[in-house]
Amino acid sequence: MSNVAINIAAEFTGKNAFKKAETSVDRLNKTTKGLSKTLTRTFGTAAVLAFGKASVKAFAEDDKAATSLGITLKNLDLAYGSNIGTVNGFINRLEAQTGVLDDELRPAMDRLLRATGSVTKAQELLGLALDVAAGTGKSVTQVSQSLQKAYLGQTQALGRLGVGLSKAELTSSSFEEIQQRLTVLFAGQASAAAETFAGQLDKLTIAANNAKETIGKGLYDGISALSGGGATAATDNIDKLANGIGDTLANVGSLINKLKDLKPVLIGLGIVAAAAFLPMTTAIVGAIFLLGKLNQLLDKSLFKQGIIPNGMGNISMTVSSQDTQKADAAALKAQKAMTALTKTQAANQAKITKDKKLQAAIDKANLALNKGEGVFDIEKIQIAAALTNQAQLLGKATDAAQVLQIANDTARLNVKRSMLALEEAIASKDETAIIAATAKLNEDLKILNALSNQKTQMVAIESILKGLQPKDLIDQNNLDEALRKIREMLALLAQVKTPTITPPAGGGGGGGGGGFIQTPNGIRPTTEPRSIAEINKATEALGGVISVIGENGKEFTKLVDGLPPVFQTVEDAGAFNALVNSFANGAMNPFNAGSFRAAEGGSLFNSGAVGSRDRDININVQTGIGDPEAIARAIEDAIRQSYQRGTSSTGLLAV
Amino acid sequence: MPTEVVGVVALKKALNKYAPDLAKELTKELGTILKPIVNEARSFVPVRSPMSGWSEIDTPKGKFPKYNALEIRRGIIYKTTPSKPNRAGFTNTIRIQNKTMQGAIYETAGRKNGQGQDWVGAKAGGASKGVSRSVNPYAGNQFISNLGQLYGSNRGGDHRMMGRLIFRAWANTQGKANAAVFKSIENTTTKFNRRTSTVDVRRAA
Numbered sequence: 001m002s003n004v005a006i007n008i009a010a011e012f013t014g015k016n017a018f019k020k021a022e023t024s025v026d027r028l029n030k031t032t033k034g035l036s037k038t039l040t041r042t043f044g045t046a047a048v049l050a051f052g053k054a055s056v057k058a059f060a061e062d063d064k065a066a067t068s069l070g071i072t073l074k075n076l077d078l079a080y081g082s083n084i085g086t087v088n089g090f091i092n093r094l095e096a097q098t099g100v101l102d103d104e105l106r107p108a109m110d111r112l113l114r115a116t117g118s119v120t121k122a123q124e125l126l127g128l129a130l131d132v133a134a135g136t137g138k139s140v141t142q143v144s145q146s147l148q149k150a151y152l153g154q155t156q157a158l159g160r161l162g163v164g165l166s167k168a169e170l171t172s173s174s175f176e177e178i179q180q181r182l183t184v185l186f187a188g189q190a191s192a193a194a195e196t197f198a199g200q201l202d203k204l205t206i207a208a209n210n211a212k213e214t215i216g217k218g219l220y221d222g223i224s225a226l227s228g229g230g231a232t233a234a235t236d237n238i239d240k241l242a243n244g245i246g247d248t249l250a251n252v253g254s255l256i257n258k259l260k261d262l263k264p265v266l267i268g269l270g271i272v273a274a275a276a277f278l279p280m281t282t283a284i285v286g287a288i289f290l291l292g293k294l295n296q297l298l299d300k301s302l303f304k305q306g307i308i309p310n311g312m313g314n315i316s317m318t319v320s321s322q323d324t325q326k327a328d329a330a331a332l333k334a335q336k337a338m339t340a341l342t343k344t345q346a347a348n349q350a351k352i353t354k355d356k357k358l359q360a361a362i363d364k365a366n367l368a369l370n371k372g373e374g375v376f377d378i379e380k381i382q383i384a385a386a387l388t389n390q391a392q393l394l395g396k397a398t399d400a401a402q403v404l405q406i407a408n409d410t411a412r413l414n415v416k417r418s419m420l421a422l423e424e425a426i427a428s429k430d431e432t433a434i435i436a437a438t439a440k441l442n443e444d445l446k447i448l449n450a451l452s453n454q455k456t457q458m459v460a461i462e463s464i465l466k467g468l469q470p471k472d473l474i475d476q477n478n479l480d481e482a483l484r485k486i487r488e489m490l491a492l493l494a495q496v497k498t499p500t501i502t503p504p505a506g507g508g509g510g511g512g513g514g515g516f517i518q519t520p521n522g523i524r525p526t527t528e529p530r531s532i533a534e535i536n537k538a539t540e541a542l543g544g545v546i547s548v549i550g551e552n553g554k555e556f557t558k559l560v561d562g563l564p565p566v567f568q569t570v571e572d573a574g575a576f577n578a579l580v581n582s583f584a585n586g587a588m589n590p591f592n593a594g595s596f597r598a599a600e601g602g603s604l605f606n607s608g609a610v611g612s613r614d615r616d617i618n619i620n621v622q623t624g625i626g627d628p629e630a631i632a633r634a635i636e637d638a639i640r641q642s643y644q645r646g647t648s649s650t651g652l653l654a655v
Numbered sequence: 656m657p658t659e660v661v662g663v664v665a666l667k668k669a670l671n672k673y674a675p676d677l678a679k680e681l682t683k684e685l686g687t688i689l690k691p692i693v694n695e696a697r698s699f700v701p702v703r704s705p706m707s708g709w710s711e712i713d714t715p716k717g718k719f720p721k722y723n724a725l726e727i728r729r730g731i732i733y734k735t736t737p738s739k740p741n742r743a744g745f746t747n748t749i750r751i752q753n754k755t756m757q758g759a760i761y762e763t764a765g766r767k768n769g770q771g772q773d774w775v776g777a778k779a780g781g782a783s784k785g786v787s788r789s790v791n792p793y794a795g796n797q798f799i800s801n802l803g804q805l806y807g808s809n810r811g812g813d814h815r816m817m818g819r820l821i822f823r824a825w826a827n828t829q830g831k832a833n834a835a836v837f838k839s840i841e842n843t844t845t846k847f848n849r850r851t852s853t854v855d856v857r858r859a860a
Binding site: 006334 | 658661740746750751752753758762763770811812816818822829832833834836838
């Protein structure tokens, strides 16, 4: 249960702690009884003296305030006739009515007079100030200051009083309108407050203060008159009066001491007197006792009937004063805290400035580093070198353990490379690149994890090694593809129907067309060779896709635009002619080939649909770059295998 | 600061014994004055916790209490019955209370030290409760700044009348409620005196 509360009314009921304290004080009082008697005498005198001085001072201050108000009236040219007396009288009446001290009223009136320059207006505003002060709980001084400022055009102070007017209302309204509004809002507050118990107490205080002032005035007048007038003389006389009272009390003490010597005589006189007046004394004491007893019985009887004797009486209310020492200590503590806070803030500010400078230097350095990094990325270079080294080691590996170790190292290097790639992707803020780099890193991490756990997975190792090997070093697929093409070509060659050469019959003489005869220069057809015109005609019948023999019998003239004359002589075209004839006779099927060499001329030409006996087949073997031996071995192996399978007749190609 | 009033306890006793109707009337009048203040103070309680970490789930007492607006509102009340005397021997007769722990924290945090307690950190030795042992050196400051401004009188450096709920509502009355309370007591006293005097006179006649 917390103890946060606003205690509106409290009453001292007194409990054990206070009883103990009271007992202790009583004991202390007994112990210091003799001292207290002496002090009582001294302080009694001092108290009289202090009261006298305070009274005179109160009168002096009151007189000063009244005089000041009078001077203000004079300065404002308002001190005509009995105006000063009227104003002072107004203040006195106001004081009596509202319970507000003239010590507050006079300065307030003074202030309002200076602002308005009118006694009537100042009185009106003073009345309003009293109402507002009673309504808001602010002091009359504060409210009158605010009203003075508002009259002169500054309404902010009035707004701060919390009178219920908004800032817009205060700024947009004239003072008369504000005054009217306030008069309505706080009507009758001062008189109502004066009628309360607290107000009555205030009035009592005022009466006491006025009495003090009056006494002070009497003292001042009396003592001044005794000393011939003047304040200094009056003060001297008060001191003399105090000394006189002190001496008197001392003389009384001496008198009591003297009486001790006469004690036996006095006792004797007392006994005689008591004996003489005994009956009368006894009767008086008895009567007093009986009356007291009777009164007690009467009160008891009334209380039993539900009546409180003499009623409840007036409930007295007093406001407890502020603990000045505590307040001073708190103020001092707050001041110290504020000083400490200011120092801390200054230190923090200095630190922030220093940090900013340092940050600027770091930014500059980072910029320079980034520039350098772009030129020379040592980390990437190191990783690439390490991967190359792993590739070399892989070539030298002799057993599975070494391969596994290489796979491990390679996987780590791949992870590192992926991390760098991811960092770069993050720095570039490219979402696609980040996703791709993350996936790659995860993949590498999976592999590394598998290897680290010593669960050798051949698939993982294979993928690592596959990534490590240059793709174009040994490419079995490409080699197989090349061999397949070779086989196709060989199959095509096998399908080519070469003309059947039949030795001519002896003396047969010119049989039908198409026969051959043996000549000293070799075999030749039995039919006469065709003329150039016939050959050209046959060529045109093929579609005119190629050049034909020119009229000079030496050159080809191009029949199609854009085709250069390739053959230089008729002899060069010998093989071609034979080829054309083969096509014409339907002995050869056209197919696409890359390059052909004329058997006779050795010149190269490009052509579309042709066939040939003598030809070079260039095969692109995508392997063994930088290693001719490996290429040669690969081709040789392929051809050998082809020969062994029976798809190649010789097993060797022209080299 | 409370106003010291002499005789209110005796008055209430007498009212209860000799004029119960006046006692009820006084209680009703005081309620009319104090209930709006309580309602206003309840309206100042934020529905949601002013800090995300000060969650709204209740926990057993004894630990740092969790924020619960409903409970805080329920804990703001007024009382017109005399309390037990405090150590100084004073009995509080009329008061407005903020009873819950959460409410007290929200009400008063930063009243004594607006920047939070001095920070020593979690690793500092000693058992002093007047220092912050959070790992965050600015925890106290952040907590107080999130709770908002304190309202009320800070006259003479005395912060005991400052707060965010009941003290704020009390400050908003600008002393009118205080005056109204005493006026009510005074009126009741007058009525009671008149009534007892009347009885006395009638009997005498």
